[in-house]
Amino acid sequence: MFVLLAQIEDFISADDMSLLRNLVRACTSLLNRRLQKPEVDGDSMDATSCWLVTYAVVGVWSQRDLWMDIEEMLKTIPEPSTV
Numbered sequence: 001m002f003v004l005l006a007q008i009e010d011f012i013s014a015d016d017m018s019l020l021r022n023l024v025r026a027c028t029s030l031l032n033r034r035l036q037k038p039e040v041d042g043d044s045m046d047a048t049s050c051w052l053v054t055y056a057v058v059g060v061w062s063q064r065d066l067w068m069d070i071e072e073m074l075k076t077i078p079e080p081s082t083v
Helices: 002-006 014-036 047-060 066-075
Strands: none
Touching: 002 047, 014 047, 014 066, 047 066
């Protein structure tokens, strides 16, 4: 996936940007599930990969408003219990 992201031009069409934003939303959803239930492990991307994809789209293609979506998602995560 990272090789494909590296091949995308700096300036892209609105349709292509929409697809990248959907990719970040999918990563955000996956991060949410992983943070809600960290013991669940699957064949999908790991959290680090999700963060890297998100950072690439936000940073390279200046989609900074996506951070607000991520901040809202992080507010819904319960704090870990300390025992």
